[in-house]
Amino acid sequence: xxxxxxxxxxxxxxxxxxxxxxxxxxxxxxxxxxxxxxxxxxxxxxxxxxxxxxxxxxxxxxxxxxxxxxxxxxxxxxxxxxxxxxxxxxxxxxxxxxxxxxxxxxxxxxxxxxxxxxxxxxxxxxxxxxxxxxxxxxxxxxxxxxxxxxxxxxxxxxxxxxxxxxxxxxxxxxxxxxxxxxxxxxxxxxxxxxxxxxxxxxxxxxxxxxxxxxxx
Amino acid sequence: xxxxxxxxxxxxxxxxxxxxxxxxxxxxxxxxxxxxxxxxxxxxxxxxxxxxxxxxxxxxxxxxxxxxxxxxxxxxxxxxxxxxxxxxxxxxxxxxxxxxxxxxxxxxxxxxxxxxxxxxxxxxxxxxxxxxxxxxxxxxxxxxxxxxxxxxxxxxxxxxxxxxxxxxxxxxxxxxxxxxxxxxxxxxxxxxxxxxxxxxxxxxxxxxxxxxxxxxxxxxxxxxxxxxxxxxxxxxxxxxxxxxxxxxxxxxxxxxxxxxxxxxxxxxxxxxxxxxxxxxxxxxxxxxxxxxxxxxxxxxxxxxxxxxxxxxxxxxxxxxxxxxxxxxxxxxxxxx
Amino acid sequence: xxxxxxxxxxxxxxxxxxxxxxxxxxxxxxxxxxxxxxxxxxxxxxxxxxxxxxxxxxxxxxxxxxxxxxxxxxxxxxxxxxxxxxxxxxxxxxxxxxxxxxxxxxxxxxxxxxxxxxxxxxxxxxxxxxxxxxxxxxxxxxxxxxxxxxxxxxxxxxxxxxxxxxxxxxxxxxxxxxxxxxxxxxxxxxxxxxxxxxxxxxxxxxxxxxxxxxxxxxxxxxxxxxxxxxxxxxxxxxxxxxxxxxxxxxxxxxxxxxxxxxxxxxxxxxxxxxxxxxxxxxxxxxxxxxxxxxxxxxxxxxxxxxxxxxxxxxxxxxxxxxxxxxxxxxxxxxxxxxxxxxxxxxxxxxxxxxxxxxxxxxxxxxxxxxxxxxxxxxxxxxxxxxxxxxxxxxxxxxxxxxxxxxxxxxxxxxxxxxxxxxxxxxx
Numbered sequence: 001x002x003x004x005x006x007x008x009x010x011x012x013x014x015x016x017x018x019x020x021x022x023x024x025x026x027x028x029x030x031x032x033x034x035x036x037x038x039x040x041x042x043x044x045x046x047x048x049x050x051x052x053x054x055x056x057x058x059x060x061x062x063x064x065x066x067x068x069x070x071x072x073x074x075x076x077x078x079x080x081x082x083x084x085x086x087x088x089x090x091x092x093x094x095x096x097x098x099x100x101x102x103x104x105x106x107x108x109x110x111x112x113x114x115x116x117x118x119x120x121x122x123x124x125x126x127x128x129x130x131x132x133x134x135x136x137x138x139x140x141x142x143x144x145x146x147x148x149x150x151x152x153x154x155x156x157x158x159x160x161x162x163x164x165x166x167x168x169x170x171x172x173x174x175x176x177x178x179x180x181x182x183x184x185x186x187x188x189x190x191x192x193x194x195x196x197x198x199x200x201x202x203x204x205x206x207x208x209x210x211x212x213x214x215x216x
Numbered sequence: 217x218x219x220x221x222x223x224x225x226x227x228x229x230x231x232x233x234x235x236x237x238x239x240x241x242x243x244x245x246x247x248x249x250x251x252x253x254x255x256x257x258x259x260x261x262x263x264x265x266x267x268x269x270x271x272x273x274x275x276x277x278x279x280x281x282x283x284x285x286x287x288x289x290x291x292x293x294x295x296x297x298x299x300x301x302x303x304x305x306x307x308x309x310x311x312x313x314x315x316x317x318x319x320x321x322x323x324x325x326x327x328x329x330x331x332x333x334x335x336x337x338x339x340x341x342x343x344x345x346x347x348x349x350x351x352x353x354x355x356x357x358x359x360x361x362x363x364x365x366x367x368x369x370x371x372x373x374x375x376x377x378x379x380x381x382x383x384x385x386x387x388x389x390x391x392x393x394x395x396x397x398x399x400x401x402x403x404x405x406x407x408x409x410x411x412x413x414x415x416x417x418x419x420x421x422x423x424x425x426x427x428x429x430x431x432x433x434x435x436x437x438x439x440x441x442x443x444x445x446x447x448x449x450x451x452x453x454x455x456x457x458x459x460x461x462x463x464x465x466x467x468x469x470x471x472x473x474x475x476x477x478x479x480x481x482x483x484x485x486x487x488x489x490x491x492x493x494x495x496x497x498x499x500x501x502x503x504x505x506x507x508x509x510x511x512x513x514x515x516x517x518x519x520x521x522x523x524x525x526x527x528x529x530x531x532x533x534x535x536x537x538x539x540x541x542x543x544x545x546x547x548x549x550x551x552x
Numbered sequence: 553x554x555x556x557x558x559x560x561x562x563x564x565x566x567x568x569x570x571x572x573x574x575x576x577x578x579x580x581x582x583x584x585x586x587x588x589x590x591x592x593x594x595x596x597x598x599x600x601x602x603x604x605x606x607x608x609x610x611x612x613x614x615x616x617x618x619x620x621x622x623x624x625x626x627x628x629x630x631x632x633x634x635x636x637x638x639x640x641x642x643x644x645x646x647x648x649x650x651x652x653x654x655x656x657x658x659x660x661x662x663x664x665x666x667x668x669x670x671x672x673x674x675x676x677x678x679x680x681x682x683x684x685x686x687x688x689x690x691x692x693x694x695x696x697x698x699x700x701x702x703x704x705x706x707x708x709x710x711x712x713x714x715x716x717x718x719x720x721x722x723x724x725x726x727x728x729x730x731x732x733x734x735x736x737x738x739x740x741x742x743x744x745x746x747x748x749x750x751x752x753x754x755x756x757x758x759x760x761x762x763x764x765x766x767x768x769x770x771x772x773x774x775x776x777x778x779x780x781x782x783x784x785x786x787x788x789x790x791x792x793x794x795x796x797x798x799x800x801x802x803x804x805x806x807x808x809x810x811x812x813x814x815x816x817x818x819x820x821x822x823x824x825x826x827x828x829x830x831x832x833x834x835x836x837x838x839x840x841x842x843x844x845x846x847x848x849x850x851x852x853x854x855x856x857x858x859x860x861x862x863x864x865x866x867x868x869x870x871x872x873x874x875x876x877x878x879x880x881x882x883x884x885x886x887x888x889x890x891x892x893x894x895x896x897x898x899x900x901x902x903x904x905x906x907x908x909x910x911x912x913x914x915x916x917x918x919x920x921x922x923x924x925x926x927x928x929x930x931x932x933x934x935x936x937x938x939x940x941x942x943x944x945x946x947x948x949x950x951x952x953x954x955x956x957x958x959x960x961x962x963x964x965x966x967x968x969x970x971x972x973x974x975x976x977x978x979x
Contacts, residue, residue, distance in 0.1 A: 022732050025721040029623035033417075036406030039790060043402070043823060050822030050852035057851050068870055091425070094369060096376075104369065109334035115858035116335035119478075119884055120525065122891040123912075124288045125281040128532040129894075130915040132540045142533070149530055152477075152500050154302035155523035170305040178308075182484040185907050188923045189485060190953055192905040194738070195927030196792045198946035201742050203795060207938045210799040210930060211827060281895070323645055323668030335858050336884070388702075404790075413623065414679070436665040438679030441626075444668075452857065452883040453787065465977050478884050482908045 007206040014204030055079065144180070148173045248297050255298040262290065266531050273539045284532055291528040295520040302519060309487055310504040313472040313494025317347075317445065322355035324444035325437065329459065330360065330367030336451035336476050337370060342502040342515035343474040344374040344449055348395075350509050352384055357433055358395040359443070361419065363407055363454045368399045368423050392431045399423035405458040412439055412467045440467040449474040456483055464491050474501070602707050608642035608693045609634045610709040611674070616689045616717045624683040624721030630675040631711065634693045642707075643669040647692040648676050651713065658688035658713045669693075681719040688715035730974055737952065742945030749941030757940050762901050762919035763932050766804060769899045773874035774811040780804070781816050781873045783864060783889065784828060785880020785904070786857060788821045792927070793905050797880035798824070798831055799930035800903070804877060805835035809844060817850040818867065820860040825852045861885035865892045878902040878917070879926065882909045890916035903929060 013035065020028040054075065061072035086093050086100050093100040133139040150156035151173025160169040202208035240248075250258065266287075269279055320326070328347065332340045351358050360375075362368040375395065378384055389395060398419040401407045410418050415437055416428045429435055436442065446469045450456040456473045463469040464486075470493060473483055477498025486492045496505050499522055502515030611631040619626040629648055636642040647666045651658040664678045674691075681687060690713045696706040749755055773780045782804060784797045801817065808815040817832065819825045829850040836845040853863040868876070869892065876893045878886070878900065886902075886909040893900045894916045902913035903921030913920045921929055924946070931939030956975075963971040 018735065022725055022728055023723060024621060024623040024725050025723045026623065029413075029721065032406065032409055033413075036403050036410060039406065040403050043788065046822035046826065047855070048822075050825055050855070053822075053825060053852045054854070057848055060848075071866065094423075096372065101369075104366075109337070112333065112335040112856070112858045113338060115862050115888070116884060117338075118888055120292065121285045121288050122887045124525075124529045124532060125284045126887060126891055126894075126912070126915045127529055128281070128284050128536045131533045131536065133537055134540075142537075145533075146530060149526045152498075153523040153526050154304050154503075154519055155527065157303065157305045168305070170307065174307050174309075177481065177484055178488060181481055182488050185482055185485050188907045188910070189482075191924040191950065192907070192927075194946045194949045194953070195905065195924035197735075197738055197949070198742055198942050199792050199796055199927045199930075201739060202939060202942050205743075205746075207746065207942065208795075208799060208930060210802040210934075211795050211831060321668040321670035323666075333857070413625075436663065438665075439677070441677030441679060442665055453791075453881065476884065479908055 003209065003212060006212050007209065011204055011206060014200065051079075144176050148176050151176075249299055250297050252299055255300065258294055258298075262287075266528075266535075270535050270538060273535050274542065276542070278539055279535075287528050287532070288525060291524040292521045295524045296517075298520060300520060302523065304503050304507045304516070304519065306504050306508060307501075309484075309495045309497070310501055310508065311494070312487075313496060314350075314505065314508045316470065316472060316493035317350055317354070317356075320354065320356055320445055323357065325357045325359060325433075325442065326351050327359045327361065327443045327446040328371070329446070329448045329450075330362040330371045331364050331455040332370065332449055332451035332476075333364050333366040334370070338514075338518075339476050339499050339502065340449045340451060340474055341370060341374060342499070342513045343496050343505060344370065345377055346502065346506045346509045346511055346513055346515075347447055347449075347474065348374055348378045349381070349384075349511060352378065352387060352389060352394070353509075356445075357393075359434060359437070360395065360397040362400045363404060363458075364451075365400050365402075367449075368397055371397055372423070392426070393433055396431050396433050397423040398428075398434070404454040405462055408454075408458055408462040409466075412462070414439060440469045443469065445470045445472070447472045447474065450479065451476050452479065455479075456486075460486050460491050472496075602705060606642065606695055606705075606707040608636035608695045608707065608709050610711050611637075611646060611691045611693050612711070614689065614691050614711045614714040616687075616714050618717065618719050619677060621722055621725040621727050624719050625681050626677055626679045627681050627687065627689070627717055627719050628675060628677050629689050629691070629714075630673070631691045633669070633671070633674060634709070636693070636695075637669045639670070641669070642695040643693045644696050645669055645694045646674060647694055647708075648678065649690050649692060649710075650678060650681075651688045653686040653688065653716045658715065661688075661690060661713075683719050683721065686716035686718045688713040689717070690714065728977060731977060738945070738949045741948040742942050745945040745948070746938050746941040749937035749944075752937075755937065755940045755944050757928070757932060757943060760921065760925050760929060760932050762903060762921045762925065763929050765899075765901060765919050766807065766933070769875040769877075769901055770804065770807045770811055770813060772899055773808075774813045776874040778874035779814045779816050779871060780808055781818070781864070781868065781876040781898075783876065783878045783880075784817065784819055784824055785878070785882050786820055786860065786885070787881035789823045789827055791881055793881045794821075794824060796927050796930060797903070798827055800877075800879050800926075800933065801828060802831045802835050803930075803933040805832040806839045809836040809839035809841045812841070812844065815849060816867075816873070818853050818860075818864055819850065820853055820855055820857075822852060825850055857883060857885055858888075861888045864889055868892050868896060868898070872896045873898055876900045878904070878913065879921070879929075880904065882906055882913075887912035887916060893917075 016028070016031050017035070020031040023029075058072035058075045060066070061069045062076065066072075082100075082103065085103060089098045089100050092098065094104075095101065131142060131145065133142050147169060150159065151169035151171070156169035156173065160167075163169075199208065203211075269283070272279065317326075328344070328351075330344065348358060360368065360371045362371065375397070379389065387394075398415075399422060401418045403410070403418075407418050415434065419428055421427055422431060440446075440463060446459070446463060448456050448459045448471060450459070450473065456475055456479065459469075459471055459473075460483075464471050471491070472493045472495075473486075474496040475483055475498070477500070480495055480497030480501070483492065483495050483497075487495055496502055499515050499518055502513075503519045506513045506516045611634045613632040614629065615631070616627050616629045619628045631646070634641075634643045645666050645668050648664050649661040650664045651661040653659065664680060665676055667674060667676055678689075690711050692708050692710045694706055694708050696703045698704070745755070770780060782801055784794060784801060787794045789795065789798075805815055815832065817828050819828055829847070832850055833842070833845050836842050853860050865888065868889075873896075876889075876898045878889060879902070882889075882902075882904050883906065886904070886906075890900060890902065890913055900917040901919045901921075902917040903926040904910065904913060905923050905926055907923070910920065910922055928943045928946075931943050960971045963969045
């Protein structure tokens with residue numbers, strides 16, 4: 001029964017969701033609302049479990065003085081700081097000018113932005129290491145990348161300013177993005193869409209059950 | 217010098233620079249700008265050093281990825297102090313988005329969803345500011361919401377900046393009548409789906425806690441059918457894909473997108489299929505939109521950095537390929 | 553030249569047959585409203601002090617119907633624009649008013665919405681109705697002067713009320729009939745091939761290089777005596793990619809339990825943590841090593857995208873795992889994770905259905921499962937006939953799509969027939 005009940009729930013909810021897409025009449029029209037509410041409720045409760053797990057692991061690391069326990073201490077301190085200040089501000093914690101807002105603006109934003117900014121460096125190093133004209137196809141990709149990288153920034157048109165209007169690097173980049181790139185994306189997306197339908201059916205029909213700890 | 221010592225040296229230099237700029241900013245100092253001569257000298261030095269790296273590579277000495285990082289850092293930072301301006305070419309997808317907003321009549325209701333957080337703000341915030349500015353200039357009514365918890369906060373920052381402009385102050389724009397921030401709602405794509413039947417069920421109060429019914433702008437907005445145009449600023453999930461699949465495909469919403477550069481290529485498929493009216497892709501898209509709006513914002517300011525960074529990446533790809541071909545030739549010689 | 557005409561006639565005939573069928577089947581769509589009332593005459597309701605020249609002509613031909621293909625509680629109102637509605641004309645905005653029926657006559661009218669003037673066609677959806685209740689509607693053409701964003705005066709002309717009309721829900725959304733047929737066909741083929749596989753028919757599945765390398769990757773970690781990291785992506789359990797990832801995790805965990813190699817799964821969603829923990833525990837039991845399973849193997853980091861990326865990067869740099877799996881939904885953090893893993897020399901296998909992240913994984917990882925391969929991986933690893941059967945059915949679906957694309961290209965390129973409308977879901 002430990003596996004059968006989840007499978008039955010999955011089957012009923014899955015079929016119900018497919019039906020509600022085609023039948024706008026009640027009770028199907030309410031189904032997505034009910035399930036989205038349930039998902040939000042379960043998700044909100046699960047966040048507590050996640051936070052507790054993080055705290056438990058970090059606290060164990062600090063108490064037992066495991067390797068790199070200093071990082072765990074930073075996690076605990078940051079977590080407590082945000083939670084305590086957020087709770088002390090009440091329901092207006094997000095209003096500009098609060099202490100929480102200060103933390104958001106001057107700690108969270110720069111830290112997050114820094115992580116995202118690292119991407120620029122990694123793109124460069126990955127391109128340097130992996131972008132090679134190994135064969136004809138790779139060379140074609142490399143040439144397209146050159147045109148797009150130059151055409152997507154103003155300097156591309158500075159370099160190709162001698163070309164007639166409509167034939168400059170920015171136009172070439174637009175063409176690459178709109179046609180070959182778009183066609184490739186579509187092919188991948190169609191495959192993904194079909195893969196999602198197939199996997200969903202496997203899950204709804206109870207054939208795929210590894211995610212509930214079942215399977216062969 | 218050990219790696220540790222190098223790291224400490226690099227961090228110290230960065231901290232000193234940050235302190236200098238911070239103290240200047242606090243004291244109301246003006247931004248530093250190189251003269252054209254200095255700027256050209258800096259560019260020349262960079263080109264020469266790249267040639268030197270190429271020579272080293274030909275000689276068989278490959279550079280480490282840290283050197284690439286340093287060059288990217290320099291290419292991004294130094295152009296901020298250069299006096300050059302660039303002509304920004306307008307791509308058809310950006311123009312299409314601008315035109316779709318231009319065709320809206322004064323008083324039309326525009327829904328803007330802020331589905332991003334601070335990490336992607338450098339790319340998306342300039343788009344948000346210029347789009348809101350354009351809406352207000354054209355007397356459009358702006359309804360803001362967010363599927364990401366930090367989205368409405370980013371919206372407030374954009375509103376604050378736009379409303380502080382003298383041109384906007386003259387318009388005497390009123391919260392609740394001309395613009396409203398409905399805040400964040402959890403539930404990802406389900407929020408969009410439920411907004412198809414009722415906005416109020418998802419946003420019973422606005423960001424400030426005012427009841428939906430008490431806001432004159434949205435009092436009669438029941439669902440998407442009462443919205444004239446929608447603009448989505450997205451950095452991931454939930455975001456543009458969900459807006460297209462639900463709001464556009466199910467409810468026929470007119471949608472424009474503002475995406476991070478990484479995400480934008482995927483959205484071209486929707487553009488060509490007529491599901492969206494236009495895309496602002498990355499910083500470049502933002503700069504193009506600012507140009508059309510006749511407003512010089514951060515995106516325009518940062519385009520020089522982006523141009524330099526792209527050139528540096530291209531230079532390193534060339535160097536990497538030189539190394540590859542030389543390596544291949546050597547291995548071929550060895551085989552023979 | 554005759555071919556398009558024939559096709560068009562056939563298409564028109566088919567269209568009318570479908571229309572009549574719809575009309576019979578879905579009587580609610582239009583029948584609730586009465587015959588269209590005669591065009592209205594303008595009537596001013598603004599203060600008398602205003603000059604008569606300021607009053608616009610009223611809108612005409614107001615019609616209201618029960619919104620078709622919906623869940624009820626909605627009435628669609630349309631009208632023809634006022635003759636004073638042009639660029640710089642007197643009409644600035646239209647306001648829509650509604651009244652409930654009292655003794656067969658309209659009761660008190662209340663505003664339900666407004667639409668700025670300047671369009672060629674006008675329609676408005678009143679989504680605040682109660683099913684079964686009868687309503688009257690009227691449209692007001694408004695001229696106004698706004699100073700400092702405040703209306704100083706308004707001159708209004710209104711139409712005669714239209715009604716009574718009531719809203720109701722429909723039993724089928726006919727705009728989605730094409731999607732319905734698509735789902736039926738695809739599901740049929742998938743279920744058919746699952747049945748074929750069940751009956752013992754051998755089905756071929758091509759090699760997936762990334763999955764072939766799983767044994768080697770786990771073995772390498774065992775030889776080096778280092779950890780394996782499994783990163784299940786950013787999405788929650790409501791995303792199919794995460795479910796596919798968790799399915800693969802089960803197989804990887806079984807293998808690592810067999811080889812007695814430590815597997816660590818840092819997650820960014822609490823519900824994924826709970827599920828992944830169950831799956832890993834089950835896999836260890838299946839491998840006959842339940843004693844080696846540790847609760848902390850699967851642990852939560854943060855819901856924040858870049859916080860999660862920073863957390864994993866830190867762990868990777870400090871602990872230098874021998875093997876890293878990235879399976880599931882990834883966004884801009886994909887390259888940050890994969891490049892860090894690459895820098896410590898780990899063998900990396902990635903799989904995602906996020907088209908924009910695939911180039912990054914291909915550049916930085918040893919093997920990448922592209923799009924649908926991620927969904928097929930579970931079938932591939934388990935070799936279970938039923939699962940492979942579903943992959944076969946999916947391939948037939950792809951064949952149909954390819955055929956439709958080829959037919960569409962021919963018909964549309966030579967302007968023979970508007971084939972793409974068969975796939976349209978937007979009105």
